[in-house]
Protein backbone atom coordinates (compact mmCIF):
# COMPACT_ATOMS: atom_id res chain seq x y z
CA UNK A 154 0.00 0.00 0.00
CA UNK A 155 1.22 3.50 -0.85
CA UNK A 156 1.79 5.35 2.43
CA UNK A 157 2.78 8.74 0.96
CA UNK A 158 0.71 11.35 2.84
CA UNK A 159 -2.07 12.73 0.69
CA UNK A 160 -2.95 16.38 0.48
CA UNK A 161 -6.08 17.80 2.10
CA UNK A 162 -7.72 18.31 -1.32
CA UNK A 163 -7.21 14.63 -2.13
CA UNK A 164 -8.43 13.44 1.29
CA UNK A 165 -11.50 15.63 0.91
CA UNK A 166 -12.69 13.58 -2.07
CA UNK A 167 -11.35 10.14 -1.09
CA UNK A 168 -11.33 9.75 2.72
CA UNK A 169 -14.17 7.54 3.95
CA UNK A 170 -14.69 6.16 0.43
CA UNK A 171 -11.59 3.93 -0.01
CA UNK A 172 -13.60 0.71 -0.20
CA UNK A 173 -16.15 1.93 -2.76
CA UNK A 174 -14.37 0.72 -5.91
CA UNK A 175 -14.02 -2.77 -4.42
CA UNK A 176 -17.71 -2.69 -3.60
CA UNK A 177 -18.42 -1.80 -7.22
CA UNK A 178 -19.86 1.56 -6.18
CA UNK A 179 -19.05 5.16 -7.02
CA UNK A 180 -21.35 7.13 -4.68
CA UNK A 181 -21.37 6.20 -0.98
CA UNK A 182 -24.25 3.87 -0.07
CA UNK A 183 -26.98 5.46 2.03
CA UNK A 184 -28.19 3.05 4.74
CA UNK A 185 -31.47 4.23 6.24
CA UNK A 186 -32.11 1.15 8.42
CA UNK A 187 -33.29 1.77 11.94
CA UNK A 188 -32.69 -1.87 12.92
CA UNK A 189 -30.53 -4.74 11.69
CA UNK A 190 -31.93 -8.29 11.56
CA UNK A 191 -29.98 -11.18 13.06
CA UNK A 192 -30.87 -14.83 13.66
CA UNK A 193 -28.06 -15.23 16.23
CA UNK A 194 -29.38 -13.47 19.31
CA UNK A 195 -26.54 -14.63 21.58
CA UNK A 196 -23.99 -13.09 19.23
CA UNK A 197 -25.99 -9.83 19.16
CA UNK A 198 -26.12 -9.79 22.97
CA UNK A 199 -22.35 -10.28 23.11
CA UNK A 200 -21.81 -7.42 20.69
CA UNK A 201 -24.10 -5.16 22.73
CA UNK A 202 -22.17 -6.07 25.90
CA UNK A 203 -18.94 -5.24 24.13
CA UNK A 204 -20.24 -1.82 23.02
CA UNK A 205 -21.62 -1.03 26.50
CA UNK A 206 -18.28 -1.95 28.07
CA UNK A 207 -15.95 -0.20 25.63
CA UNK A 208 -17.80 2.22 23.33
CA UNK A 209 -15.68 0.84 20.48
CA UNK A 210 -17.34 0.85 17.05
CA UNK A 211 -19.01 -2.49 16.39
CA UNK A 212 -17.72 -4.93 13.82
CA UNK A 213 -20.54 -5.69 11.40
CA UNK A 214 -24.09 -4.34 11.49
CA UNK A 215 -24.80 -1.97 14.39
CA UNK A 216 -27.86 -3.87 15.80
CA UNK A 217 -29.84 -0.62 16.06
CA UNK A 218 -29.39 2.79 14.42
CA UNK A 219 -28.83 4.64 17.71
CA UNK A 220 -25.53 2.75 18.14
CA UNK A 221 -23.93 3.53 14.80
CA UNK A 222 -24.60 3.82 11.07
CA UNK A 223 -22.28 2.93 8.19
CA UNK A 224 -23.03 6.07 6.15
CA UNK A 225 -22.44 8.33 9.15
CA UNK A 226 -19.24 6.38 9.92
CA UNK A 227 -17.89 7.30 6.48
CA UNK A 228 -18.40 10.98 7.25
CA UNK A 229 -16.74 10.54 10.66
CA UNK A 230 -13.73 8.80 9.10
CA UNK A 231 -13.36 11.47 6.45
CA UNK A 232 -13.59 14.38 8.89
CA UNK A 233 -11.10 12.71 11.25
CA UNK A 234 -8.66 12.41 8.36
CA UNK A 235 -9.05 16.09 7.51
CA UNK A 236 -8.59 17.17 11.16
CA UNK A 237 -5.70 14.73 11.72
CA UNK A 238 -7.32 12.84 14.61
CA UNK A 239 -7.78 9.09 15.30
CA UNK A 240 -11.49 9.29 14.75
CA UNK A 241 -14.60 11.46 15.03
CA UNK A 242 -18.10 11.09 16.49
CA UNK A 243 -21.05 12.72 14.72
CA UNK A 244 -24.15 14.13 16.38
CA UNK A 245 -27.53 15.59 15.46
CA UNK A 246 -26.20 19.15 15.75
CA UNK A 247 -23.22 21.11 17.01
CA UNK A 248 -25.05 21.66 20.31
CA UNK A 249 -25.61 17.90 20.70
CA UNK A 250 -21.87 17.43 20.11
CA UNK A 251 -20.93 20.00 22.76
CA UNK A 252 -23.47 18.55 25.20
CA UNK A 253 -21.94 15.08 24.80
CA UNK A 254 -18.45 16.41 25.56
CA UNK A 255 -19.70 18.22 28.69
CA UNK A 256 -21.61 15.15 29.89
CA UNK A 257 -18.58 12.94 29.31
CA UNK A 258 -16.31 15.12 31.41
CA UNK A 259 -18.95 15.70 34.12
CA UNK A 260 -19.59 11.94 34.34
CA UNK A 261 -15.91 11.57 35.28
CA UNK A 262 -16.48 14.02 38.16
CA UNK A 263 -14.85 16.86 36.23
CA UNK A 264 -17.75 19.30 35.98
CA UNK A 265 -15.80 22.56 35.88
CA UNK A 266 -15.14 24.20 32.52
CA UNK A 267 -12.82 27.10 31.76
CA UNK A 268 -13.92 29.02 28.67
CA UNK A 269 -12.91 32.07 26.67
CA UNK A 270 -15.49 34.53 25.28
CA UNK A 271 -16.85 35.00 22.76
CA UNK A 272 -18.29 31.64 21.83
CA UNK A 273 -21.35 30.99 19.67
CA UNK A 274 -24.37 32.26 21.67
CA UNK A 275 -25.89 28.87 22.48
CA UNK A 276 -22.50 27.46 23.54
CA UNK A 277 -22.15 30.45 25.88
CA UNK A 278 -25.68 29.86 27.17
CA UNK A 279 -25.17 26.13 27.75
CA UNK A 280 -22.09 26.85 29.85
CA UNK A 281 -23.41 29.93 31.67
CA UNK A 282 -26.78 28.35 32.52
CA UNK A 283 -25.23 25.19 33.91
CA UNK A 284 -28.14 23.30 32.33
CA UNK A 285 -26.08 20.11 32.17
CA UNK A 286 -24.76 20.42 35.72
CA UNK A 287 -21.45 21.98 34.70
CA UNK A 288 -19.92 25.15 36.16
CA UNK A 289 -18.00 27.64 34.04
CA UNK A 290 -15.23 30.14 34.71
CA UNK A 291 -14.96 32.72 31.93
CA UNK A 292 -11.50 34.16 31.42
CA UNK A 293 -9.22 35.56 28.77
CA UNK A 294 -6.55 33.26 27.33
CA UNK A 295 -3.91 34.67 29.69
CA UNK A 296 -6.05 33.69 32.69
CA UNK A 297 -6.67 30.07 31.71
CA UNK A 298 -3.83 28.49 33.73
CA UNK A 299 -4.96 30.29 36.91
CA UNK A 300 -8.62 29.37 36.36
CA UNK A 301 -7.91 25.63 36.22
CA UNK A 302 -9.01 23.71 39.35
CA UNK A 303 -8.66 20.06 40.40
CA UNK A 304 -12.19 19.42 39.07
CA UNK A 305 -11.65 21.18 35.71
CA UNK A 306 -12.53 18.76 32.92
CA UNK A 307 -12.29 20.99 29.90
CA UNK A 308 -10.98 24.23 28.49
CA UNK A 309 -13.09 25.54 25.62
CA UNK A 310 -12.33 28.14 23.00
CA UNK A 311 -13.63 29.08 19.55
CA UNK A 312 -11.14 30.62 17.13
CA UNK A 313 -11.83 32.57 14.99
CA UNK A 314 -14.72 33.24 17.34
CA UNK A 315 -18.39 33.61 16.55
CA UNK A 316 -19.25 36.43 15.86
CA UNK A 317 -16.29 38.81 16.36
CA UNK A 318 -13.69 36.62 14.61
CA UNK A 319 -11.31 37.18 17.56
CA UNK A 320 -8.40 34.77 17.42
CA UNK A 321 -6.59 32.84 20.12
CA UNK A 322 -3.01 31.57 19.96
CA UNK A 323 -3.82 27.86 20.21
CA UNK A 324 -0.28 26.67 20.89
CA UNK A 325 0.13 29.03 23.86
CA UNK A 326 -3.35 28.18 25.12
CA UNK A 327 -2.77 24.42 24.87
CA UNK A 328 0.38 24.94 26.94
CA UNK A 329 -1.63 26.78 29.62
CA UNK A 330 -4.10 23.88 29.79
CA UNK A 331 -1.49 21.44 31.07
CA UNK A 332 -3.19 18.04 31.27
CA UNK A 333 -6.74 19.43 30.95
CA UNK A 334 -8.10 18.70 27.46
CA UNK A 335 -8.55 21.70 25.18
CA UNK A 336 -11.70 21.72 23.03
CA UNK A 337 -11.57 24.00 20.00
CA UNK A 338 -14.69 24.94 18.06
CA UNK A 339 -13.25 24.95 14.54
CA UNK A 340 -16.54 25.69 12.75
CA UNK A 341 -15.41 29.03 11.25
CA UNK A 342 -11.88 28.01 10.24
CA UNK A 343 -12.56 24.45 9.03
CA UNK A 344 -9.60 22.04 8.71
CA UNK A 345 -8.77 23.78 5.43
CA UNK A 346 -7.44 26.82 7.32
CA UNK A 347 -6.62 25.41 10.77
CA UNK A 348 -6.08 21.96 12.28
CA UNK A 349 -6.22 22.56 16.04
CA UNK A 350 -4.72 19.18 17.07
CA UNK A 351 -1.50 20.24 15.36
CA UNK A 352 -1.35 23.06 17.94
CA UNK A 353 -2.07 20.90 20.97
CA UNK A 354 -5.89 20.75 21.13
CA UNK A 355 -7.33 17.38 22.17
CA UNK A 356 -10.86 17.77 20.82
CA UNK A 357 -12.09 19.63 17.76
CA UNK A 358 -15.77 20.32 17.34
CA UNK A 359 -17.81 21.59 14.44
CA UNK A 360 -21.28 22.64 13.75
CA UNK A 361 -21.25 20.50 10.60
CA UNK A 362 -24.33 22.45 9.51
CA UNK A 363 -22.01 25.20 8.34
CA UNK A 364 -18.95 24.77 6.09
CA UNK A 365 -18.73 20.96 6.25
CA UNK A 366 -22.20 20.61 4.75
CA UNK A 367 -21.76 23.81 2.78
CA UNK A 368 -25.21 24.08 1.20
CA UNK A 369 -27.51 25.10 4.05
CA UNK A 370 -29.53 21.89 3.84
CA UNK A 371 -28.20 19.67 6.61
CA UNK A 372 -28.02 20.00 10.39
CA UNK A 373 -25.23 18.17 12.20
CA UNK A 374 -22.35 18.28 14.64
CA UNK A 375 -19.11 16.37 15.06
CA UNK A 376 -16.23 15.97 17.51
CA UNK A 377 -12.85 14.89 16.11
CA UNK A 378 -10.68 13.34 18.83
CA UNK A 379 -8.60 10.40 20.06
CA UNK A 380 -10.15 6.91 20.13
CA UNK A 381 -10.39 6.78 23.94
CA UNK A 382 -12.46 9.99 24.11
CA UNK A 383 -14.52 8.83 21.13
CA UNK A 384 -15.47 5.65 22.99
CA UNK A 385 -16.96 7.72 25.80
CA UNK A 386 -18.72 10.01 23.32
CA UNK A 387 -20.25 7.02 21.49
CA UNK A 388 -21.57 5.66 24.80
CA UNK A 389 -23.11 9.05 25.61
CA UNK A 390 -24.57 9.34 22.11
CA UNK A 391 -26.14 5.89 22.49
CA UNK A 392 -27.55 6.75 25.92
CA UNK A 393 -28.86 10.20 25.07
CA UNK A 394 -29.84 9.64 21.43
CA UNK A 395 -28.44 12.75 19.72
CA UNK A 396 -27.53 10.80 16.59
CA UNK A 397 -26.88 12.23 13.13
CA UNK A 398 -29.43 11.10 10.55
CA UNK A 399 -27.85 8.89 7.83
CA UNK A 400 -29.07 11.22 5.06
CA UNK A 401 -27.29 14.05 6.90
CA UNK A 402 -24.17 11.84 7.07
CA UNK A 403 -24.42 11.27 3.32
CA UNK A 404 -24.80 14.98 2.57
CA UNK A 405 -21.94 15.90 4.91
CA UNK A 406 -19.62 13.38 3.26
CA UNK A 407 -20.54 14.86 -0.09
CA UNK A 408 -20.04 18.38 1.28
CA UNK A 409 -16.49 17.53 2.38
CA UNK A 410 -15.51 16.83 -1.25
CA UNK A 411 -15.78 20.48 -2.16
CA UNK A 412 -14.79 21.96 1.22
CA UNK A 413 -11.25 23.04 0.19
CA UNK A 414 -12.36 24.73 -3.05
CA UNK A 415 -15.37 26.37 -1.43
CA UNK A 416 -13.39 27.73 1.52
CA UNK A 417 -10.60 29.06 -0.70
CA UNK A 418 -12.91 30.74 -3.20
CA UNK A 419 -15.19 32.21 -0.54
CA UNK A 420 -12.19 33.44 1.46
CA UNK A 421 -10.77 35.29 -1.55
CA UNK A 422 -14.09 37.10 -2.05
CA UNK A 423 -14.34 37.84 1.69
CA UNK A 424 -10.85 39.39 1.72
CA UNK A 425 -11.83 41.73 -1.14
CA UNK A 426 -15.07 42.75 0.59
CA UNK A 427 -13.11 43.42 3.78
CA UNK A 428 -10.76 45.70 1.83
CA UNK A 429 -13.71 47.70 0.48
CA UNK A 430 -15.58 47.84 3.80
CA UNK A 431 -12.44 49.04 5.61
CA UNK A 432 -12.33 52.09 3.28
CA UNK A 433 -16.04 52.82 3.55
CA UNK A 434 -17.03 55.81 5.69
CA UNK A 435 -20.41 54.22 6.53
CA UNK A 436 -18.57 51.40 8.29
CA UNK A 437 -16.96 52.16 11.65
CA UNK A 438 -15.04 48.94 12.20
CA UNK A 439 -14.22 45.78 10.27
CA UNK A 440 -13.30 42.47 11.88
CA UNK A 441 -11.37 39.88 9.88
CA UNK A 442 -9.05 37.21 11.24
CA UNK A 443 -5.35 36.97 10.42
CA UNK A 444 -6.10 33.37 9.47
CA UNK A 445 -8.40 34.59 6.69
CA UNK A 446 -11.61 32.72 5.91
CA UNK A 447 -15.02 33.51 4.52
CA UNK A 448 -16.57 35.04 7.65
CA UNK A 449 -16.47 38.80 8.04
CA UNK A 450 -17.97 41.11 10.63
CA UNK A 451 -18.37 44.88 10.57
CA UNK A 452 -19.90 47.64 12.61
CA UNK A 453 -22.04 50.40 11.12
CA UNK A 454 -22.67 53.86 12.51
CA UNK A 455 -26.43 53.58 12.04
CA UNK A 456 -28.95 50.85 12.75
CA UNK A 457 -27.48 47.50 11.60
CA UNK A 458 -31.01 46.13 11.24
CA UNK A 459 -31.62 48.59 8.43
CA UNK A 460 -28.80 46.88 6.51
CA UNK A 461 -30.26 43.39 6.96
CA UNK A 462 -33.66 44.76 5.91
CA UNK A 463 -32.22 46.27 2.71
CA UNK A 464 -30.10 43.45 1.27
CA UNK A 465 -31.59 41.81 -1.82
CA UNK A 466 -29.03 39.35 -3.24
CA UNK A 467 -27.55 38.58 0.17
CA UNK A 468 -29.92 36.55 2.35
CA UNK A 469 -30.78 38.07 5.74
CA UNK A 470 -30.58 34.86 7.78
CA UNK A 471 -28.65 33.37 10.66
CA UNK A 472 -26.24 30.47 10.01
CA UNK A 473 -23.16 30.42 7.83
CA UNK A 474 -20.91 28.38 5.59
CA UNK A 475 -23.31 27.98 2.70
CA UNK A 476 -22.60 28.52 -1.00
CA UNK A 477 -24.72 31.68 -0.84
CA UNK A 478 -24.02 34.77 1.24
CA UNK A 479 -25.86 35.29 4.53
CA UNK A 480 -25.93 38.30 6.84
CA UNK A 481 -27.30 38.58 10.37
CA UNK A 482 -27.27 40.82 13.45
CA UNK A 483 -25.67 38.80 16.29
CA UNK A 484 -27.19 40.88 19.12
CA UNK A 485 -30.66 40.07 17.71
CA UNK A 486 -30.19 36.46 16.59
CA UNK A 487 -27.09 34.26 17.02
CA UNK A 488 -26.14 35.80 20.40
CA UNK A 489 -29.59 36.90 21.53
CA UNK A 490 -29.65 34.35 24.33
CA UNK A 491 -26.45 35.79 25.87
CA UNK A 492 -26.99 38.41 28.57
CA UNK A 493 -26.29 41.91 27.12
CA UNK A 494 -23.54 42.51 29.69
CA UNK A 495 -21.86 39.23 28.77
CA UNK A 496 -22.19 40.07 25.10
CA UNK A 497 -20.39 43.31 25.77
CA UNK A 498 -17.70 41.47 27.73
CA UNK A 499 -17.22 39.30 24.65
CA UNK A 500 -16.76 42.34 22.42
CA UNK A 501 -20.11 41.90 20.64
CA UNK A 502 -21.32 45.41 19.83
CA UNK A 503 -25.00 46.18 19.21
CA UNK A 504 -23.82 47.69 15.89
CA UNK A 505 -22.10 44.52 14.69
CA UNK A 506 -23.20 42.61 11.61
CA UNK A 507 -21.85 39.17 10.72
CA UNK A 508 -21.63 38.04 7.13
CA UNK A 509 -20.87 34.59 5.73
CA UNK A 510 -19.50 35.12 2.23
CA UNK A 511 -20.66 32.66 -0.42
CA UNK A 512 -19.63 31.81 -3.95
CA UNK A 513 -21.34 34.70 -5.75
CA UNK A 514 -19.33 37.11 -7.85
CA UNK A 515 -17.62 39.75 -5.70
CA UNK A 516 -18.97 42.67 -7.78
CA UNK A 517 -22.57 41.48 -7.41
CA UNK A 518 -22.09 41.12 -3.66
CA UNK A 519 -20.50 44.54 -3.35
CA UNK A 520 -23.29 46.17 -5.35
CA UNK A 521 -25.89 44.70 -2.97
CA UNK A 522 -23.93 45.57 0.15
CA UNK A 523 -23.31 49.09 -1.11
CA UNK A 524 -27.03 49.74 -1.81
CA UNK A 525 -27.97 48.24 1.59
CA UNK A 526 -25.46 50.47 3.39
CA UNK A 527 -26.81 53.45 1.43
CA UNK A 528 -30.40 52.61 2.35
CA UNK A 529 -29.42 52.26 6.01
CA UNK A 530 -27.52 55.54 5.88
CA UNK A 531 -30.54 57.35 4.38
CA UNK A 532 -32.81 56.49 7.29
CA UNK A 533 -34.02 59.91 8.56
CA UNK A 534 -33.92 59.52 12.30
CA UNK A 535 -31.20 57.15 13.33
CA UNK A 536 -32.82 55.28 16.15
CA UNK A 537 -30.29 54.02 18.64
CA UNK A 538 -29.95 50.25 18.62
CA UNK A 539 -31.67 49.22 21.83
CA UNK A 540 -29.73 46.84 24.03
CA UNK A 541 -31.58 43.54 24.03
CA UNK A 542 -33.70 42.85 27.15
Ligand code: MET
Pocket residue numbers: 273315360471472473486487488
Ligand atom coordinates in the same frame (compact mmCIF):
# COMPACT_ATOMS: atom_id res chain seq x y z
C1 MET B 1 -29.91 29.74 16.43
S1 MET B 1 -28.84 30.95 16.03
C2 MET B 1 -27.39 30.46 15.37
C3 MET B 1 -27.01 29.43 14.43
C4 MET B 1 -25.53 29.34 14.12
N1 MET B 1 -24.81 28.64 15.11
C5 MET B 1 -24.93 30.72 13.89
O1 MET B 1 -24.06 31.18 14.59
O2 MET B 1 -25.33 31.35 12.96
